[in-house]
Amino acid sequence: MMLLVFGAAPAQGPQLDYSKFLHNSQRHSSLACNSCHERADNSATPRFPGHKACTDCHRGQFTTPQIPMCMICHTDVSSSNPPLKNFPASFNEPFNVKFDHAQHNTGAARPPRGCAGCHNAPIQRGAGLSIPANIAAHNNCYTCHTPSSKSNAGREIASCGVCHDQKAYRPTSTNARSYRYAFRHTDHDARERLACADCHKLTAGAAQTRQVSSPTAAEHFATTRGMTCLTCHNGKRSFGGDLAFKDCKRCHTGPTFRMPM
Ligand code: HEC
Ligand code: HEC
Ligand code: HEC
Ligand code: HEC
Ligand code: HEC
Ligand code: HEC
Ligand code: HEC
Ligand code: HEC
Ligand code: HEC
Incomplete structure (x- = not known):
């Protein structure tokens, strides 16, 4: 087992299922994302x-003819220049997204x-x-996160692992409760002399969905x-x-709203 600790691990034996790549198997999860994933250009689609x-670790498999492992990436390997599949467009294994609003509200990290x-x-x-x-x-x-991009401190900010950890994640919903009370961003924009910051405050380093506060959908019983x-x-x-609405239906547009008795 000691042999497996570094670099040139021996072939892993025929008992493993080589038809499916797993990020969370022991050895793979110890590797940096960019030891496998390169961003040759700034394309949104990974390769x-x-x-x-x-091959450092799987020379044995790569020299076994017709091994199912080839089909992780190729559609077939009968020719000398075998075609590649499409890179998966969604997470098959658990991956999250890391993002901090406060960090992106200043300096070079703030969009124009x-x-x-x-x-x-x-x-x-x-x-x-939209999100x-x-x-x-x-x-x-x-x-901004181009293949050669760096943080102020000189860290690379380009590789998959900068934004994705191997952790479960649910994208933030855009189906907010306020919208059921007729709140609309288009009624609350620059024409009404409102800026995002009039309603949304940022907390640096807060957990996902807690970074940006929003007004709560409460009116009468706040x-x-x-x-x-x-x-x-x-x-x-x-x-x-x-701003003092007398017409209740401006906020209560839903089919179930009834005037209280
Ligand atoms: C540093 C060594 C190393 C590298 C590099 C490596 N593997 Fe592995 N791989 C292993 C080991 C060790 C296992 C056996 C499972 C374990 O112990 O983690 C394994 C298992 C597998 C399996 C069986 C399923 C699983 O994940 O357990 C597949 C398929 C596989 N590797 C494909 C690949 C492919 C494709 C690449 C290149 C993109 C790759 N591996 C790169 C060491 C490596
Ligand atoms: C040992 C090589 C290797 C390492 C290290 C690696 N990947 Fe992968 N990754 C692959 C291969 C091969 C595929 C294609 C697998 C497939 O299509 O089933 C892939 C696919 C993916 C996908 C597509 C969807 C999915 O869930 O499989 C994502 C996302 C991904 N990698 C992110 C990462 C991140 C983030 C890291 C670092 C934490 C990482 N990878 C490290 C080899 C690797
Ligand atoms: C981790 C993904 C992956 C796996 C697994 C994989 N290939 Fe490939 N293969 C590639 C990529 C990427 C290329 C380069 C294609 C390009 O640059 O257009 C390639 C190219 C090739 C080529 C063209 C010549 C060359 O070497 O560049 C052959 C032949 C080939 N693969 C055969 C195989 C066979 C046989 C297997 C299984 C033993 C296999 N591949 C497994 C990703 C993979
Ligand atoms: C600068 C940050 C950043 C980097 C670097 C990055 N991603 Fe992403 N990625 C994202 C964001 C944000 C999403 C959107 C996630 C969502 O739908 O909530 C995403 C989504 C994805 C998805 C689609 C997930 C889904 O289920 O819809 C895949 C696959 C993916 N990334 C793979 C990769 C791979 C592979 C790399 C490295 C080559 C990479 N990403 C590098 C930020 C990044
Ligand atoms: C306007 C440019 C810009 C855009 C757009 C941008 N980023 Fe960044 N991002 C940066 C810069 C610059 C840094 C480094 C800040 C520093 O030096 O601390 C950074 C840092 C990060 C970090 C922390 C990296 C580290 O090592 O500290 C993550 C995670 C991140 N961004 C994710 C994302 C995601 C996800 C997106 C897209 C939804 C995104 N960024 C869009 C410029 C940008
Ligand atoms: C008058 C107050 C107000 C202003 C101004 C405002 N928002 Fe909002 N925003 C809200 C409310 C209320 C919600 C829904 C909160 C809830 O019910 O959870 C929201 C939700 C969001 C969401 C979450 C996604 C969604 O659709 O649910 C995003 C993103 C957002 N606002 C961005 C912005 C941006 C960007 C601006 C400036 C262009 C802005 N907001 C201006 C009040 C405001
Ligand atoms: C570089 C891109 C980027 C910028 C700039 C940005 N956001 Fe976001 N915003 C996101 C992403 C990505 C998410 C989803 C985060 C997640 O699910 O992890 C998000 C989520 C949100 C949400 C949902 C609640 C939450 O805390 O996640 C609100 C509200 C929001 N943004 C408002 C704003 C406001 C207001 C600003 C300006 C101060 C802003 N955003 C600037 C990318 C950005
Ligand atoms: C930061 C102040 C502010 C907050 C917080 C705010 N609003 Fe508004 N709202 C305005 C302004 C300003 C207008 C436009 C001027 C007017 O019509 O009085 C407006 C207009 C409206 C309209 C009018 C659309 C029309 O023309 O009939 C509705 C409906 C509304 N808001 C609902 C809400 C709801 C629901 C919430 C809470 C989720 C909310 N607002 C929170 C400032 C705000
Ligand atoms: C500015 C938007 C707004 C206006 C105008 C408004 N409401 Fe509401 N109303 C709300 C919101 C948001 C709630 C959610 C509960 C809360 O206030 O905590 C609510 C809740 C209620 C409820 C509790 C039942 C429910 O649906 O949750 C009643 C009853 C009610 N409103 C009656 C009225 C009447 C009657 C009027 C007109 C005189 C009125 N409202 C005008 C926004 C509004």
């Missing part, structure tokens, strides 16, 4: 590692358009704003200490509009 990422650099598409008919998601998120992140709809829709703040 398969080449043979040299494997600030928040709108990443949250730029209205969704749900203007109620919500970078799926493989297409790379197009956004890679505007008990929370933070900002709610009532903070502005209180009939006092003057924006030049009618």
